[in-house]
Amino acid sequence: MVPPPLKQSCPCMKEVLNHGNMEFVELLRSEFQQKQLRKTDLNADNSTVRRVSKNYLERLGDPGDIPATTPRAAVVACSDARVPVLELFQQEPNHLFEVKLEGNIASTECLGSISYAVEHLPAIEGVVVLGHTGCGAVTAAVDQYLNPRPDTTPADSTIRSLIRSITPSVEIAASALSSNPDLLEGRFLRESLDRTRLIDTSIFVNAAAMAWKIQEFVKRLSRVIPVWYGVYDLASCRILHVDLEHRDGSLLFGLGDAPEVIDLNDVAKCLSLYLKKMNTFDAARFAGNGHNQKTEEVWEKLSGRSETSNMIQKTKSHTESPREKIQRKLQ
Numbered sequence: 001m002v003p004p005p006l007k008q009s010c011p012c013m014k015e016v017l018n019h020g021n022m023e024f025v026e027l028l029r030s031e032f033q034q035k036q037l038r039k040t041d042l043n044a045d046n047s048t049v050r051r052v053s054k055n056y057l058e059r060l061g062d063p064g065d066i067p068a069t070t071p072r073a074a075v076v077a078c079s080d081a082r083v084p085v086l087e088l089f090q091q092e093p094n095h096l097f098e099v100k101l102e103g104n105i106a107s108t109e110c111l112g113s114i115s116y117a118v119e120h121l122p123a124i125e126g127v128v129v130l131g132h133t134g135c136g137a138v139t140a141a142v143d144q145y146l147n148p149r150p151d152t153t154p155a156d157s158t159i160r161s162l163i164r165s166i167t168p169s170v171e172i173a174a175s176a177l178s179s180n181p182d183l184l185e186g187r188f189l190r191e192s193l194d195r196t197r198l199i200d201t202s203i204f205v206n207a208a209a210m211a212w213k214i215q216e217f218v219k220r221l222s223r224v225i226p227v228w229y230g231v232y233d234l235a236s237c238r239i240l241h242v243d244l245e246h247r248d249g250s251l252l253f254g255l256g257d258a259p260e261v262i263d264l265n266d267v268a269k270c271l272s273l274y275l276k277k278m279n280t281f282d283a284a285r286f287a288g289n290g291h292n293q294k295t296e297e298v299w300e301k302l303s304g305r306s307e308t309s310n311m312i313q314k315t316k317s318h319t320e321s322p323r324e325k326i327q328r329k330l331q
């Protein structure tokens, strides 16, 4: 069977979510201004949370009712309590199918949830992978990369399993930073990597990488829907992604399309330019170099470790395109 198109055009829900985030930022700005004017704390009756909550009866029915589930998008986000998914997209209850896992990792369980959503919830138009600045899980993965330590307790081993899912993204980020002479002093050494830069970069790489992984998975399901990614900046409450269209080292507001494998090298170049231009930007950063062996190895590792290949069927009954060749190599 010939696979369906790689990216179906479905800007509708993506635009709705991006507009929701803009509205969220404006609401916060407005409330902050009111707070400054009144010189008092936020009034709970005017809070953003209350604004969403007033729609509960409409979306979830009167007490005793069991409403049909009607989400329009699935969102894979970090468990971090500072990432309020419904509110930051200004969505109402029953509008989003949420999968929250530390580090927004595309684990087997996550893929199972996405599979259910795509196959059984026909109103879902797309999947969002949402990372965030200051992510503790990514920070832990970076620290383990910079200063590897053995497990000493049962808790260590379970957390280590989580960290292992993020490590390939950290390795990509480290490779990218280390090969940019403007961002690193000396040769490629773990000790010479700037920890803050590596964390910021890894956060973007991880969101993009998990979106890529989910996109590869979704393409094998009975219904193909687009996958988007973004990084929620805790400081500004805006969502950011890398500009892959102009590739000029810019970050854009809103969600971006999940990158193709080939695009990752362009993303890397783009972020490398970005870091050169914006040395003091305190939201997430994303840097990199061009296509190289190291990047290929890391992606191979990411794919090889994923359970995706065990859950999907490879399709080889037609002439392979260059993109499919890369895909096959990674799986």
Ligand SMILES: [Zn+2]
Pocket: 078, 079, 080, 102, 103, 104, 132, 134, 135, 136, 137, 138
């Ligand atoms: Zn996090």
